[in-house]
Amino acid sequence: MTSNHQHVSIWACPVCQAPLKLFGQQAKETSSENGWCCKNNHRFDIAKEGYTNLLLAHQKSSSNPGDTKAMITSRRAFLSAGHYQPLAEKLTNLLSQYLDNNASVLDSGCGEGYYLQQLHQQRSDLHLFGIDISRDAVKLASRQLREGGFAVASSFNLPVLTSSVDALFRVFSPGDPLEVTRVLNPSGILLVVSPGPRHLFALKELIYTKAQEHDLPDRQENFVLLDEQQVSYQLEIGDKESVKQLLAMTPFYWKGDRAAKAKLDELDRLSTEVEFIMRVYRPINPLQS
Numbered sequence: 001m002t003s004n005h006q007h008v009s010i011w012a013c014p015v016c017q018a019p020l021k022l023f024g025q026q027a028k029e030t031s032s033e034n035g036w037c038c039k040n041n042h043r044f045d046i047a048k049e050g051y052t053n054l055l056l057a058h059q060k061s062s063s064n065p066g067d068t069k070a071m072i073t074s075r076r077a078f079l080s081a082g083h084y085q086p087l088a089e090k091l092t093n094l095l096s097q098y099l100d101n102n103a104s105v106l107d108s109g110c111g112e113g114y115y116l117q118q119l120h121q122q123r124s125d126l127h128l129f130g131i132d133i134s135r136d137a138v139k140l141a142s143r144q145l146r147e148g149g150f151a152v153a154s155s156f157n158l159p160v161l162t163s164s165v166d167a168l169f170r171v172f173s174p175g176d177p178l179e180v181t182r183v184l185n186p187s188g189i190l191l192v193v194s195p196g197p198r199h200l201f202a203l204k205e206l207i208y209t210k211a212q213e214h215d216l217p218d219r220q221e222n223f224v225l226l227d228e229q230q231v232s233y234q235l236e237i238g239d240k241e242s243v244k245q246l247l248a249m250t251p252f253y254w255k256g257d258r259a260a261k262a263k264l265d266e267l268d269r270l271s272t273e274v275e276f277i278m279r280v281y282r283p284i285n286p287l288q289s
């Protein structure tokens with residue numbers, strides 16, 4: 001972590017919303033004294049991987065919410081193999097157009113942190129932050145990108161200061177428009193990546209007798225659409241392990257019936273379209289909403 005990065009924080013106390021400040025030695029060293037503290041003395045430890053748990057017990061729907069460790073390790077392996085690299089490049093380029101030097105960027109529902117890692121490789125000047133409700137996801141993300149700031153948190157209740165973020169993005173993750181509007185600074189942007197109609201269509205055809213295309217994602221209300229881009233290509237997977245990893249990341253695999261699942265488990269190659277829709281927005285009334 002460079003000194004530049006140490007002095008920027010977006011975190012707000014999840015109990016009283018006051019700014020959180022570091023206490024103890026520098027964050028991300030191993031001292032158990034390290035943590036975040038607000039003026040009302042609410043304290044949150046920094047884990048040895050560098051992240052902080054800012055999700056309060058009553059904000060959890062289960063003891064271990066979000067994606068499971070198995071889903072996350074599959075996603076890490078699949079994404080690191082570069083299968084979604086064209087999306088990562090487009091996302092990075094698009095965000096970069098809107099971001100001045102040293103801007104603060106939050107990945108909401110960051111998973112194991114692939115897109116933040118890719119962004120860091122192109123734009124090491126940025127202050128990068130990620131939250132996810134899955135502790136296992138955040139642990140992995142934080143371990144990989146030591147320069148970033150990571151917290152276990154819900155995107156519906158962001159422990160993030162009002163007007164502190166220049167860009168918030170989310171890739172296939174849920175979010176709350178009012179929270180986004182609150183945390184963005186008045187000229188900040190929201191970038192949403194959603195599946196396009198043909199996303200993983202060949203895979204769906206293997207599961208369902210009559211596969212349906214996804215509906216086009218709805219536009220965000222109370223935001224101005226600044227840009228829309230599509231990324232689509234034919235994904236060729238030639239090994240069984242990668243097919244398994246993709247399946248493990250895919251909700252309809254878990255929902256599919258047992259016979260369909262057994263058929264998929266036998267696949268040792270897959271050729272399928274992938275399609276992503278990327279939309280960039282700006283809130284209409286940044287501070288009043």
Ligand SMILES: C[S@@+](CC[C@H](N)C(=O)[O-])C[C@H]1O[C@@H](n2cnc3c(N)ncnc32)[C@H](O)[C@@H]1O
Pocket residue numbers: 065066067075108109110111112113114131132133134137153154155156170171172173174
């Ligand atoms: C499909 S995964 C996408 C992860 C990552 N954006 C990526 O594309 O690699 C959805 C992620 O959203 C997280 N998630 C689900 N509900 C959430 C919530 N309420 N707040 C924050 N994260 C949430 C899950 O734990 C999971 O990591």
Ligand SMILES: [Zn+2]
Pocket residue numbers: 013014015016017018038039040041042
């Ligand atoms: Zn507090």
